[in-house]
Amino acid sequence: MATTQPPPNQSQQSQQGTGPQQPAQRIQITPEIAQQMAAKLRQQQQQQQQQQQMSAPPPPVISPSEVDFVEQPVSTKDKRIVAADGASEKLKSVCNDINYLINKLEQHPEYAVPPPPTIMKPTRSQQFTKAKEDGNALFKQGNLDEAIRLFTVAIELAADRPPWESHVLAREELSLALSNRALCYHNKEEYDKSLVDADAVVEIKRPWSKGHFRKGKALIGLNRLQEARDAILLGLDFEPSNDDLKNALTEVDTKILVNHHAKQQTK
Incomplete structure (x- = not known):
């Protein structure tokens, strides 16, 4: 019958020299070690997710004006x-x-690079002022054609301002020169041209009572009395105490009343 011999002790192993090696001792994974390994793994996963989020570009923000965007081809x-x-x-x-x-x-x-809007060359403003003032002088002299020419020069100077300059100044200059030219056309009884300029004034500077007054007077000249009354009333909404608009309203109401009586008599 075979008998089992006890394993050699350390002294015997050292004496044997190059005998067969024993298998490596296994590491026992205790619950504490398992928890530590799981926590480390979770930490690594979180770090990877953070790196991916940092490297990924943010999602595009679509404004309401771009919701219905449709790409269309253009060329140069x-x-x-x-x-x-x-x-x-x-x-x-x-x-x-x-x-x-x-x-x-x-x-x-x-x-x-376009400069800031606060930086403007004074040359254009000086040219505009001269054209406008010369036009005013000619208007007072009764030279309407030459006054119209100079007001047109002033309009072109104001409209041709570079887009990076102050829009407020351009609107002020344009509305003033157009209003003056509308008055010249009105005095020449070219009411259609006067209406075009007055309409532009209202579009450029809507709260300004002068534009509504010019438009109302042009429409009266064209005998479009109800439209004239509406234009004058709109101006009075912005400036209820304006005497020019009040007088124009009285004028147009009188004309409407006269026309009404004339129609009644012809029936």
Whole structure:
């Protein structure tokens, strides 16, 4: 019968020299070690997720105006942006705005980058003031044609301001020069032209009573009395105590009443 011998002790192993090696001792994974390993693994996963979130770009923010965005082709021709055939009017308008800015930048090569709106050359304002004042002097002399020419020069100077300059100043200049030219056309009894200028004044500077007054007077001249009354009443909404508008309202109401009586008599 075979007998089992006890394992050799350390002294015997050292004496045997190069005998067969014992298998490595296994590490016992206690519950504490398992918890530590799980916590370390969770920490590594969290770090990886944080790195991915930091490296990923933020989701795009879509404004309400871009919700219905539809890509449309455009092309360049002679350094201009051209909308494709059949493009929407909005796209054509945007292309016109870009081309206008390109044209202005080409006219001012000294500006590598458009300056702040507070920086404006005084030359244009001086030219505008001179054209306007000379036009006023000619109007008082009764030279309406020459006054119209100078007011037109003033309008062109104001309208041709670079788009990076103050829009407030451009609106002030434009509304004033257009109002003066509308008065010249009215005195020449060219009421249709006077109405065009007056309409532009109202669009540019709506709260200004002078624009509504000019529009009302032009419509009276065209015998469009109800429209004239509406224009005058709109002006009075902005400035109820304006004497010019009050007098114009009395004038148009009188004309409406006279026309009404005339129609009654012809029946």
